[in-house]
Amino acid sequence: MxxxxxxxxxxxxxxxxxxxxxxxxxxxxxxxxxxxxxxxxxxxxxxxxxxxxxxxxxxxxxxxxxxxxxxxxxxxxxxxxxxxxxxxxxxxxxxxxxxxxxxxxxxxxxxxxxxxxxxxxxxxxxxxxxxxxxxxxxxxxxxxxxxxxxxxxxxxxxxxxxxxxxxxxxxxxxxxxxxxxxxxxxxxxxxxxxxxxxxxxxxxxxxxxxxxxxxxxxLPIKSKRLVRKDRFFLYLVAEYNNGVYIRKRTGKDIWQQLFEFIGHEVPADEDGEDYGRQLKKRWFTALFGKDGFTVLGASPVYRQLLTHQQVKARFVRIHLERPLADGEYIWVDRKELATYPFPRLLNDYLNAPIQAGQLF
DNA sequence: AATGCGGGGGG
DNA sequence: CCCCCAGCATT
CATH class of the missing domain: 1.10.340.30 (Hypothetical protein; domain 2)
Incomplete structure (x- = not known):
């Protein structure tokens, strides 16, 4: 036997x-x-x-x-x-x-x-x-x-x-x-x-x-092939009074319960730059008002490889003149930021030595 | 039955 | 680049 x-x-x-x-x-x-x-x-x-x-x-x-x-x-x-x-x-x-x-x-x-x-x-x-x-x-x-x-x-x-x-x-x-x-x-x-x-x-x-x-x-034999999906996130790191705005991700997508900046998923074939220009008027203005913000700079593209997705992101630093109206985003002091859980990709950005970069 | 969900390590 | 890892929930 x-x-x-x-x-x-x-x-x-x-x-x-x-x-x-x-x-x-x-x-x-x-x-x-x-x-x-x-x-x-x-x-x-x-x-x-x-x-x-x-x-x-x-x-x-x-x-x-x-x-x-x-x-x-x-x-x-x-x-x-x-x-x-x-x-x-x-x-x-x-x-x-x-x-x-x-x-x-x-x-x-x-x-x-x-x-x-x-x-x-x-x-x-x-x-x-x-x-x-x-x-x-x-x-x-x-x-x-x-x-x-x-x-x-x-x-x-x-x-x-x-x-x-x-x-x-x-x-x-x-x-x-x-x-x-x-x-x-x-x-x-x-x-x-x-x-x-x-x-x-x-x-x-x-x-x-x-x-x-x-x-x-x-052996063992596996029948399924791995398929990886491409995604791109454009994040606004909106700074106000030595703090930034973040929100908790909910729903059924990746990174549930972790935090992120003010974000927008854009088509994966974009690099976030052209899209940022297009969005600048509509999205930025809708959030912050017509002249309530200054664009400080955009980061290079950050990349994270997951098993089922390749996620890229660009981070755009914004300075706000006024606090954001109450909503899903919460204001967090820079010093407190590390106490919130973030996806690896965002921590890579947060821990990078330089976060400036070229302007739009 | 098929799909989505992280991240790290090794060849 | 690819696959693999002390899997599970949802549809």
Missing amino acids: QTRFFTQKLLEWNAGENTRQMPWKGEKDPYKIWLSEVILQQTRVEQGLAYYERFVDAFPRVADLAAAQDDRVFKLWEGLGYYSRCKNLLQTARYIAGELQGRFPDTYQDILGLKGVGSYTASAIASFAFGLPHAVVDGNVLRVLSRFFGIDTPIDTTEGRSVLTALADQCLDKDDPAAYNQALMDFGAVVCKPVRPACDTCPFKSRCVALKQEKVDL
Whole structure:
């Protein structure tokens, strides 16, 4: 039986050669496990590590997180990406601290019902915190199993997903689901890596289908190609009395809950310069009045590459004669600006040594 | 079933 | 330049 061999060898490898250490390994507090798993969704361990430490330090218990101010939590999350995770994190913390009196759900179904918790995270919490027999299926697991069993069904389809999930369940060591799940992910990260896997020393090499068929570099198969969309933002850094105007991004677009300057998305094939000239009369005037402002200069084009979009932006500094009328934009003192969470792109601009540049 | 959501690192 | 990463929610 291949599944028996797989599980046996994995556990041996874990007991002998697995030296991977992480702060949440062996953790039993469901709150901390949940925190680490949400931080690690689609995120490399090395990247999430510092964030985990900061969150545990700032919010040792779920009640601490639940009681925190939104902006403070987002500030801690700043730079980590996928900000809906942070939003759901807060919502769930408040649900647990409030409705559940701080008691973390302890069944798979109840855990799965939490906002921001899907099948992977529910299995992880259920097994690590409560020892329940649920096999995790993440990127590591998909890769290791598809290689070992030679599964060439694309893993980003319902069928592929279903095949690999079934295999994962068969391989799970029900005596110690936590150790098994942890071992499999460690193995995927350390041995059966995406590129240049260590097949020479792999404990599975005698029976790995991909290795036998020389398909290690071809598996797992993904069917979808990445498409990147181009976008361009024109921002007005409107200065008044040693402060600038910003607003919180809401809605379903990127960077939700983060802050931005007075902004306008323009066609992606523009560089923001011609458009700025055109907009100057209509947009600037509508916002600030006919002669209530002075254009100080425009920045070079800043660029940020995301997985699904390339975002470019130009920042135009404006000096205002009068404060802006009350509305969605809030005035913030320069000295306080760093306490607000911003997208990476805007922080790049804010932290640049020179923000002048040519005039329109 | 398909799409959108960040950001960093490596080949 | 490309792909990948301890995925999830929405449509």
